[in-house]
Amino acid sequence: MHVFLLITTLALAAACLALLARAQTTTRRLQAALQQAQQQLQAKDKALAERMHLDSLKDEFVSTVSHELRTPLTSIRGALGLLSAGVHGHVDEKAASLLRIANNNTDRLVRLINDILDLERMDSGQASMQHRTCVLRDLIAQAVETMSAMAQEHKVLLEVRPEPAGAPATFEGDPDRIQQVLVNLLSNAIKFSPAGEKVVLFSNTDGDSLFFRVVDFGKGIPADKLDAVFGRFTQVEEADARQKGGTGLGLAICRAIVSQHHGSIWAKRNDADGAARAGTTFYVHLPRSQPAESNIKATSAS
Amino acid sequence: MRRILIIDDEDDIREVAALSLESIAGWQVSTASSGAEGIQKALAERPDAILMDVMMPGMDGPTTFREMQKSPELASIPVLLLTAKVQSVDQRRFSDLGVAAVLFKPFDPLTLADQMSTVLGWTA
Incomplete structure (x- = not known):
C-alpha cells in the first residue's frame, strides 16, 4: 500500500x-x-x-x-x-x-x-474645413455673383438652372470650399468660352446626393486629357496658363475639395453623347451628409 | 482731419499703406514699427483708427490688440488687422478677438482706404 x-x-x-x-x-x-x-x-x-x-x-x-x-x-x-x-x-x-x-x-x-x-x-x-449645413441655392447665388464681373468682361452669359426648379436643398459640408469649387469651374468655363456664348450651371438633388454640372460651349477638351486636367499644372495647351491667366491648379484643388467631401468630380465632352455642340461639361457629385468620422475636420491653421 | 496709426514692422508696407491712406483718403497718418511703440503712440496721439499687422517680432498684433483692450483710453479705438494668413479659420479667429475688420495681404491701396472708411464708419 x-x-x-x-x-x-x-x-x-x-x-x-x-x-x-x-x-x-x-x-x-x-x-x-x-x-x-x-x-x-x-x-x-x-x-x-x-x-x-x-x-x-x-x-x-x-x-x-x-x-x-x-x-x-x-x-x-x-x-x-x-x-x-x-x-x-x-x-x-x-x-x-x-x-x-x-x-x-x-x-x-x-x-x-x-x-x-x-x-x-x-x-x-x-x-481647415468646416462641417456645416449648407443651402445649395445660397452657394450658387454667391458663386454666380462672384463670377458675374468676369462673365461680363468676357461677354459670356451665365445661366443657372436648378433641377428641379428652386429645390431648397441643403447638404453637409464646407460652404466656402464648395463655393470655391463652383467658382473655379465657372471661371474655367468662362475663360474658355468664346464671346457671345453662355455657360450653364445645373444643379440637382436626390435623396442622398447632390449634383452640379457646369457646361461650356468652348472648343472642348481632347478626350485623352479629360482626366489629366485635374492634375497639377496641367493645361490642355501649354500657352493656356499665360493666355488665360490660370495657375493650372484650379481643377486639382476642386478634386481635392470634392474628395474631402467624399464626392467625385469628372469631365465629359459635350459631343461624347452624340450631341452636336462642342464644349465640356464638368460634373460634381456630393453626398448630402458626411460620415460621422468625416475627413472634413476643423484643424487650427497655423 | 481723421488720424490713423499704422503699426507694422515692415518699412515698405508702412510706407505704402501710409501713402495710400494719405493720398487716396486724405487722412493724417503716423506709424510705429512694433506693438510696444504702437501702444505708446496710440496713448500719446489717440488716433481715430489703427491699422495693425498680425505677425510682428516681440509683441504680435493680437497680443498688442489685447493689451490695448485693457487700457480704457485705447479700448474703443477701432483696429483693422492686416494679415498674410488667408484661411477662413484665421479670419474668424481674428474677428473673434474683437477687431473691427481683417484685411488680407496683399491688398491694393483702394481696398485699404475703402476698408478703413468702413472701419471708421463713414465713406471716404
Missing part, C-alpha cells in the same frame, strides 16, 4: 513538474510575445510622434512661406496700385499699359501662391 502511495505521489509530482515546466515555457513565450508587442507599440508611438512633429514642421513651413511671399507682394501691389491710381501724377498710355502688365502678373503670382498653399494644406490634411 505504502509503495503504491509512494509511486502515485511520485507520478503526480512528476506530472506536476512537467506541467510546471510547460507553464514556465508558456510564460516565457508569452513574456517574449508581450515584450515584442511592447516594442512594436513603442516603435509605432515613436513613428506617430515623428509624423506629428513633421506635420507640425510642414505646417509651420507653409505658414512661413505664405507670410514671406505675401509680405513683399503687398508692397509691390500697393506701390503699383498707387501709381496706377495716378495719385502721384498723370500716367500716360504707355505707362498705364506697363502698369497693367505688372498688376496682372502680380495678381497671377498671388493666385499661384494661394493655390499652391491651398493644395499643400489639403494634401497634408491641414486645410
Whole structure:
C-alpha cells in the first residue's frame, strides 16, 4: 500500500513538474510575445510622434512661406496700385499699359501662391474645413455673383438652372470650399468660352446626393486629357496658363475639395453623347451628409 | 482731419499703406514699427483708427490688440488687422478677438482706404 502511495505521489509530482515546466515555457513565450508587442507599440508611438512633429514642421513651413511671399507682394501691389491710381501724377498710355502688365502678373503670382498653399494644406490634411449645413441655392447665388464681373468682361452669359426648379436643398459640408469649387469651374468655363456664348450651371438633388454640372460651349477638351486636367499644372495647351491667366491648379484643388467631401468630380465632352455642340461639361457629385468620422475636420491653421 | 496709426514692422508696407491712406483718403497718418511703440503712440496721439499687422517680432498684433483692450483710453479705438494668413479659420479667429475688420495681404491701396472708411464708419 505504502509503495503504491509512494509511486502515485511520485507520478503526480512528476506530472506536476512537467506541467510546471510547460507553464514556465508558456510564460516565457508569452513574456517574449508581450515584450515584442511592447516594442512594436513603442516603435509605432515613436513613428506617430515623428509624423506629428513633421506635420507640425510642414505646417509651420507653409505658414512661413505664405507670410514671406505675401509680405513683399503687398508692397509691390500697393506701390503699383498707387501709381496706377495716378495719385502721384498723370500716367500716360504707355505707362498705364506697363502698369497693367505688372498688376496682372502680380495678381497671377498671388493666385499661384494661394493655390499652391491651398493644395499643400489639403494634401497634408491641414486645410481647415468646416462641417456645416449648407443651402445649395445660397452657394450658387454667391458663386454666380462672384463670377458675374468676369462673365461680363468676357461677354459670356451665365445661366443657372436648378433641377428641379428652386429645390431648397441643403447638404453637409464646407460652404466656402464648395463655393470655391463652383467658382473655379465657372471661371474655367468662362475663360474658355468664346464671346457671345453662355455657360450653364445645373444643379440637382436626390435623396442622398447632390449634383452640379457646369457646361461650356468652348472648343472642348481632347478626350485623352479629360482626366489629366485635374492634375497639377496641367493645361490642355501649354500657352493656356499665360493666355488665360490660370495657375493650372484650379481643377486639382476642386478634386481635392470634392474628395474631402467624399464626392467625385469628372469631365465629359459635350459631343461624347452624340450631341452636336462642342464644349465640356464638368460634373460634381456630393453626398448630402458626411460620415460621422468625416475627413472634413476643423484643424487650427497655423 | 481723421488720424490713423499704422503699426507694422515692415518699412515698405508702412510706407505704402501710409501713402495710400494719405493720398487716396486724405487722412493724417503716423506709424510705429512694433506693438510696444504702437501702444505708446496710440496713448500719446489717440488716433481715430489703427491699422495693425498680425505677425510682428516681440509683441504680435493680437497680443498688442489685447493689451490695448485693457487700457480704457485705447479700448474703443477701432483696429483693422492686416494679415498674410488667408484661411477662413484665421479670419474668424481674428474677428473673434474683437477687431473691427481683417484685411488680407496683399491688398491694393483702394481696398485699404475703402476698408478703413468702413472701419471708421463713414465713406471716404
